Amino acid sequence: MTDLEVVSRLPQDERMLLMPLVRTTPTFWRWAALMAATTLWGAFAYAEQLRRGLGVTGLNTPEYWGIYIICFVFFIGISHAGTLISAILRVAKAEWRRSITRSAEFITVLVIGFGAVQPILDLGRPDRVLNVVLHAQPFSPLLWDVLSIGLYFTASSIYLYVPMIPDLARIRDLGLRPRWLYWFMAIGYRDTPEARAALERIIAVLAVAVIPIAVSVHTVIGWIFALTLRPMWHSAIFGPYFVVGAIFSGIAALIIAMAILRRVYRLEAYLKDVHFNHMGLLLLVMAVLWFYFTFAENLTVWYGGEKAELATLYSKLTGDFAFPFWLMVACCFVVPFALMARRATRNVSGTTAASVAVVVGMWLERFNIVVPTSLHPHVEITAAHYLPSWVELSIMAGTLSGFVLVYMVATKFFPIVSIWEIQEGREKSVEEVKERVAAYLPDHVPAVQT
Amino acid sequence: MARWGMVIDLDRCNGCQACEVACRSENNLAVGGPQAASENRTISWMRVQTELQGEWPDVRARFVPQPCMHCDRPPCTLVCPVEATSIDPEGIVNQIYARCIGCRYCANACPYTVKYFNWRRPSYPESVLPGLNPDVSLRPVGVVEKCTFCNHRLQTARDAARAEKRPLREGEYVPACAESCPTGAIVFGDLDDPGQRVARLSRDPRAFRLEEGLGTQPKVYYLAEQD
Numbered sequence: 303m304t305d306l307e308v309v310s311r312l313p314q315d316e317r318m319l320l321m322p323l324v325r326t327t328p329t330f331w332r333w334a335a336l337m338a339a340t341t342l343w344g345a346f347a348y349a350e351q352l353r354r355g356l357g358v359t360g361l362n363t364p365e366y367w368g369i370y371i372i373c374f375v376f377f378i379g380i381s382h383a384g385t386l387i388s389a390i391l392r393v394a395k396a397e398w399r400r401s402i403t404r405s406a407e408f409i410t411v412l413v414i415g416f417g418a419v420q421p422i423l424d425l426g427r428p429d430r431v432l433n434v435v436l437h438a439q440p441f442s443p444l445l446w447d448v449l450s451i452g453l454y455f456t457a458s459s460i461y462l463y464v465p466m467i468p469d470l471a472r473i474r475d476l477g478l479r480p481r482w483l484y485w486f487m488a489i490g491y492r493d494t495p496e497a498r499a500a501l502e503r504i505i506a507v508l509a510v511a512v513i514p515i516a517v518s519v520h521t522v523i524g525w526i527f528a529l530t531l532r533p534m535w536h537s538a539i540f541g542p543y544f545v546v547g548a549i550f551s552g553i554a555a556l557i558i559a560m561a562i563l564r565r566v567y568r569l570e571a572y573l574k575d576v577h578f579n580h581m582g583l584l585l586l587v588m589a590v591l592w593f594y595f596t597f598a599e600n601l602t603v604w605y606g607g608e609k610a611e612l613a614t615l616y617s618k619l620t621g622d623f624a625f626p627f628w629l630m631v632a633c634c635f636v637v638p639f640a641l642m643a644r645r646a647t648r649n650v651s652g653t654t655a656a657s658v659a660v661v662v663g664m665w666l667e668r669f670n671i672v673v674p675t676s677l678h679p680h681v682e683i684t685a686a687h688y689l690p691s692w693v694e695l696s697i698m699a700g701t702l703s704g705f706v707l708v709y710m711v712a713t714k715f716f717p718i719v720s721i722w723e724i725q726e727g728r729e730k731s732v733e734e735v736k737e738r739v740a741a742y743l744p745d746h747v748p749a750v751q752t
Numbered sequence: 753m754a755r756w757g758m759v760i761d762l763d764r765c766n767g768c769q770a771c772e773v774a775c776r777s778e779n780n781l782a783v784g785g786p787q788a789a790s791e792n793r794t795i796s797w798m799r800v801q802t803e804l805q806g807e808w809p810d811v812r813a814r815f816v817p818q819p820c821m822h823c824d825r826p827p828c829t830l831v832c833p834v835e836a837t838s839i840d841p842e843g844i845v846n847q848i849y850a851r852c853i854g855c856r857y858c859a860n861a862c863p864y865t866v867k868y869f870n871w872r873r874p875s876y877p878e879s880v881l882p883g884l885n886p887d888v889s890l891r892p893v894g895v896v897e898k899c900t901f902c903n904h905r906l907q908t909a910r911d912a913a914r915a916e917k918r919p920l921r922e923g924e925y926v927p928a929c930a931e932s933c934p935t936g937a938i939v940f941g942d943l944d945d946p947g948q949r950v951a952r953l954s955r956d957p958r959a960f961r962l963e964e965g966l967g968t969q970p971k972v973y974y975l976a977e978q979d
Binding site for chain 2: 354355356357359361362363364365366367421424425426427428430431433434436437438439441442443444445448526529530531532676679680681682683685686687
């Protein structure tokens with residue numbers, strides 16, 4: 303029997319969710335080829351930069367940081383999709399999470415490497431990157447960043463892996479290929495009630511542990527900017543502002559991934575309208591929070607009226623950066639708010655459209671943070687300008703396609719919707735939720751005799 | 753111990769840029785040419801900034817030479833992840849080219865924009881090569897560099913004084929910019945030695961420092977213009 307025949311005879315959940323592992327369409331190969339080609343093109347651009355130095359970028363004095371640092375903040379922000387959202391939903395016992403968490407956690411683990419590599423692409427001397435360890439200077443926010451991203455990557459990899467073990471064990475027992483991979487990754491797990499109980503205890507601890515780690519990651523990235531004295535960077539709001547933005551873009555990225563997975567793997571029965579509705583509500587909350595933070599930040603700068611700060615602010619409101627700034631406001635607030643505030647547009651296509659806008663808008667937000675401030679130093683410089691070069695844009699495209707490619711490949715080796723958690727939902731949770739709701743209701747109080 | 757500093761009299765500066773040229777040749781600055789200039793990538797440890805004030809016909813220009821301010825509380829040293837930039841006991845902010853990873857965090861943290869990055873491999877016209885200063889190391893591509901107050905001159909001057917078994921005297925250690933200024937606008941010395949001219953001028957009522965409100969405590973003072 304081939305793997306395809308094995309899977310075709312399984313009951314619905316296993317059949318539907320294991321099918322992508324054993325059947326690959328020509329469309330998949332076409333997209334994979336396109337993504338691989340774009341990634342290779344990005345790699346070629348980086349080789350060019352290695353050979354000729356950072357002179358091949360559009361960076362200059364005082365625009366020391368550009369596309370790479372924007373993408374660094376952006377991709378690490380996307381990585382908040384998974385671990386954080388999945389952990390919060392688990393801790394909150396949100397039952398609708400079951401078909402979402404796995405795909406979210408995969409985004410985190412796979413995108414974080416592409417984000418973390420960006421500052422290395424940005425280095426003038428990537429050959430000396432180990433100096434960060436050899437000559438570590440503990441007061442540098444960049445060092446804190448290396449530590450927090452390293453910790454986050456480790457924690458979210460464990461948090462992806464542990465809840466996957468029962469599914470891996472099931473695949474091992476079915477004998478799907480490559481057998482050695484599933485045999486190795488299932489680490490001898492047998493799905494007994496005791497093993498399951500132990501696993502769930504570990505998951506519960508991990509879910510709580512990863513939340514503060516995830517918050518620390520984007521806080522520290524915010525501090526990289528906020529701890530300098532630069533106009534509109536030196537702001538106490540940046541830590542939480544970056545965390546909110548990261549969760550916001552993470553939710554949007556997850557919705558886009560869900561919409562694509564649902565379509566290409568025919569998972570309409572698993573990623574249902576109600577899931578998009580609930581994710582859309584989360585997106586709405588984050589859009590409002592984002593607006594609140596952005597408004598508070600800009601009002602403070604405007605009211606303070608400090609000369610260098612105002613020059614930066616007005617370059618965004620009415621100056622050279624008015625277009626990216628107002629497009630950001632439209633993409634991060636106007637579009638998602640208009641679409642997500644109505645139940646009628648909180649469907650699959652509506653939430654997906656809003657999410658695309660948010661992802662674009664959040665990239666623009668990072669652009670609007672990095673570039674205008676760079677071009678407006680305290681001591682004025684004549685004729686500052688920045689235009690990204692083909693090398694920077696190619697590397698950005700290569701990074702994005704590289705992430706999409708590894709995500710596509712991951713869905714071919716691992717069930718992108720957790721099978722055992724869906725089954726557990728069918729078997730146990732309906733009853734549990736009934737009991738839980740019953741527990742919320744007032745206790746019976748016997749009538750008092752008068 | 754000395755605390756090296758500089759006073760620049762804006763009344764005396766006529767914008768001739770002799771200091772820029774002297775610095776360039778003393779410190780082996782790469783010659784970027786028109787391409788670097790059009791890309792905003794010129795490296796100039798000393799930069800004579802022209803500031804225009806007012807509207808035509810009532811316009812005033814003033815020239816503000818800007819070297820590294822050698823802050824007593826330098827924002828650049830704190831953010832460096834590899835301690836490639838640090839302030840030495842005599843207050844000079846240094847850069848270790850062999851350790852710098854080229855992240856440019858220090859350049860961003862500097863409010864005065866006086867840290868320069870080698871975007872390309874430093875190049876020199878044939879005619880400049882024989883005149884390169886052997887006391888100053890050449891920088892590789894991809895690292896940050898900056899004004900050092902010509903601290904190689906301090907070593908030379910100190911060695912000479914030691915050989916004669918006497919303390920360093922005022923005027924024996926002077927950076928190339930101060931030495932070359934034809935109007936004597938740049939005065940250099942030990943800010944903590946009340947007998948030195950630089951210490952007296954730094955306490956002059958006309959003395960101010962750039963962006964003093966930021967609390968970086970620069971050791972480059974300016975004497976404001978008098979009307």
